[in-house]
Amino acid sequence: MNLQPYACDPTQSRGRRFAEPQAPTRTAFQRDRDRIVHSTAFRRLVYKTQVFINHEGDLFRTRLTHSLEVAQLGRSIARTLGLSEDLVETVALAHDLGHTPFGHAGQDALHDCMAPFGGFEHNLQSLRVVDHLEERYPQFDGLNLSFESREGILKHCSRTNAELLEAQEPAFADGAGGVGQRFLNHTQPSLEAQLCNVADEIAYNAHDIDDGVRSGLLTLAQMREVPLFDGYCEAALRQHPSLADLGQARRLLYESIRLMLSDQVYDVMAATQAAIDEHKPQSVQDVRAGRALVGFSPDMRAQSKVLKSFLFRQLYRHPQVVQTMDAAKQVVRELFDAYGQTPAHMQGGAGAHALAAQQAAGDASAFHRTVADYIAGMTDRFALREHERLTGRRLLVE
DSSP: OOOOTTSOOGGGOOOBSSOOOOOSSSOHHHHHHHHHHTSHHHHHGGGSBSSSOGGGOTTSOBHHHHHHHHHHHHHHHHHHHTOOHHHHHHHHHHTTTTOOTTHHHHHHHHHHHTGGGTOOOHHHHHHHIIIIIOOOOSSOSSOOOBHHHHHHHOOOOOHHHHHHHHHHSOOOTTOOOOTTHHHHHTOOOOHHHHHHHHHHHHHHHHHHHHHHHHHTSSOHHHHTTSHHHHHHHHHHHHHOGGGGSGGGHHHHHHHHHHHHHHHHHHHHHHHHHHHHHHHOOOSHHHHHHSOOOOOOOHHHHHHHHHHHHHHIIIIITOHHHHHHHHHHHHHHHHHHHHHHHOGGGOOTGGGHHHHHHHHTTTOHHHHHHHHHHHHHTOOHHHHHHHHHHHHSOOSSOO
16 A cells, blocks of 8 residues: 555544444455445445436446446546545445435435425435444444545535534544534545545546436437547547447447546546645645645546536436436425324334434424435335335336
């Protein structure tokens, strides 16, 4: 493990919320990764929507396969930059643990339902999963991950939520505050956390192109309207003229995406190394006190924004996707109402959520947060079955 001085060193971790002895054969970050992989929330990701509802096709990405792709890209970049591969993998595998069923549609619907009670944000929910909701250990709730892993998971946070988090954090030995502190003093997370954010973007842009074309909602001809993608398509055709044949469209798509992924990875490596060389951080503390250092070059950033805008218009807002997601939002809203009126309907987990809701009955915010926790933890298919059980209607056909 050849770490640069500005990388997160597991031997120098700021520690866990609840003190534990070191593992004899694993570093702190390796232990975090293993806990995530064995968690209930991680297993559920295989049946949670990325763009297309899970049952719409066996080959579309899910939250699990997306997380694995982010981890692969992140590790490759981290290895070259001398950052902690284990920490990057940990954050990548955990970053979507709090996502609702039905992707962003589910999140939006749940946020609307929770608006009077503090709202809902999947990123903050991911931290809630690893800090509180997993029930695996007799000594504490959650997975008791290291500070560095928790910091990376919390990508976004409002000032209000940051203040609430800080009020619940333990007193770390270095006195520097908890995972919410950087949102209050406007500092940066570790380079490993910054890297996961960029790897996430690289991964979903690439696989959403693949899934969009596979679904028939996008065509290769449409994708070639995007200058960034068209450039890689032209490069693929120059290197492999046979891909111009009508029967080679799938291979042409794959090769174009492969070239784009590769080029974006190398772009991030070069741009980040140049930023590190310019600002010369000598420690993780220097990284946190400076500006964000991990990212695309200006040209790649601009082209990536054009691609994202295209995907938003042509794929995420495609009438067929919107119709499905409107139905998914209705499922979430009606589940929220049903459980709010009759908490005993929350039968999963041996009724633990129903019991928690009963115990919080005198506190409207805590009560509805329990309902939100239950819904957010659902897979797509479980949410659909629950909705049919409670309403007698089937809004989306499995």
